[in-house]
Amino acid sequence: MNYSIKMLSDLAGVSTRTLRYYDKIDLLKPDFINASGYRVYGAKQVDLLQQILFFRELRFSLKEIHEMLSSPDFNLLGALTEQHKKLNAEKERLERLIATVEKTLASQKGETIMTDHEKFEGFKKEKLAQNEKRYGKEIRKKYGEDVVEKSNKQFANLSKDDYEASMAIQNEMFQNLQEALNLNDPASTPAQKAADLHRQWLCYFWPKGTYSKEAHAGLAQMYVDDPRFTSYYESKVAKGAAKMLRDAVKIYTANV
């Protein structure tokens, strides 16, 4: 059975370029060249290619493969043993890298949360007076000094899984908010879903027992008042997202 370069490339799942390259570096020569100068491969070449690809899979270099296949008394056992060592060393290195990434991830996550937290703290102080006017004494009690302290703890102790879960919820909220914006209705199901998800999301960051309808509505209002939050929401969803969320939360907190 004879194969053209394309047929062999399809058969073996490699590109014709690869076969031409293997020809050039004398790794796999065609059986013969026909009158038109085309490469013609035979059964023997198919077998050889299979071998080559097998060793390539095992990450031998083409040069090594060439040596293995060209010298019949090649010490395959030794080569495999050595390759085994190499791969194991590589695996161990990867494991160390993964550990490093995980550590970095954890500390970075911590920093990010702390950063967000600091922003939020600053924001809260800034806005506390306004909120008091709007929602009365109650919110001050909720945001009292000890709450802040607990909150700090909460942030710091947030596990990686919790952090990821909170991110997932936030994303789902963004999607619902997008739908709500399309419907342009803060009372719609997606809008109310978004408000509920927002509440769930908050619970990852607010100390236990801190949640109240008023605080929730107040925060949503802040999203509209503070341009940093507004632009954050608009960058994540679309223009008007902060307003939509505020309106949705207003309805949500009024009804629950």
Next chain:
Amino acid sequence: MNYSIKMLSDLAGVSTRTLRYYDKIDLLKPDFINASGYRVYGAKQVDLLQQILFFRELRFSLKEIHEMLSSPDFNLLGALTEQHKKLNAEKERLERLIATVEKTLASQKGETIMTDHEKFEGFKKEKLAQNEKRYGKEIRKKYGEDVVEKSNKQFANLSKDDYEASMAIQNEMFQNLQEALNLNDPASTPAQKAADLHRQWLCYFWPKGTYSKEAHAGLAQMYVDDPRFTSYYESKVAKGAAKMLRDAVKIYTANV
């Protein structure tokens, strides 16, 4: 504090070529160029380089690192998470490769043993008549048909650990043989040690209960008679190794 390119390269453990390259691709520009056209780096560059090298360690590409360091609002957390995924995928692939190498190693080991075994079988048949003349009927009984069958099983069932252990013993034997050759005395301690190690080595390949002083001495004699074995021993140790082993075994089997 200012640093020349060499000083920074020594400080960070990278080549000057690397620093010039990083300059060229705008990854790390020197603080300024002095009157002689030399690159001058400052404290800020040292920090930057540390960061670059850290991310390079984590196998980010230089392009990715460039993006990370040039845009201040880069999503580091996301990038790290993604890198974590990549590294894990890579690790899993490596683990599969290692498993494949191990399988190949096992089957290849099996083949090698079988091949050696076949050679040995052929050799035995060839030499059986001679041995009978030399050592009488007893050796025929030892090498009877059922023993061959058991032997086959033994070879096939040899575990990887056993195989490696046998190789270690063989190597130790070679070393003792070398010392014996230096002393040129088959009765010397190293020579007798080699003979004992040779017996231990044989026990990995001979079926249980097959060993006898006569068979051992007979095999050692074959090492001298058959040029293939002789040259094998000479390639592994030195000229005269097969003879030395035969003589040592002769003494060993006479005394034990």
Next chain:
DNA sequence: CCTTGTGATTGACGCAACGTCACGGTGTAA
């Protein structure tokens, strides 16, 4: 007979992240 489509050829450049010359200028200690 001509066109069209498909597959063949060689040759050249590009990629990632540098290593390694070669050739020439600079700075400083002896």
Next chain:
DNA sequence: TTACACCGTGACGTTGCGTCAATCACAAGG
């Protein structure tokens, strides 16, 4: 002044191909 270490800029090599580009080869259809 000389030696020697250091600086600079090219330019080519590495590995295993991907991706053009330009040019043939061959079979089918109008």
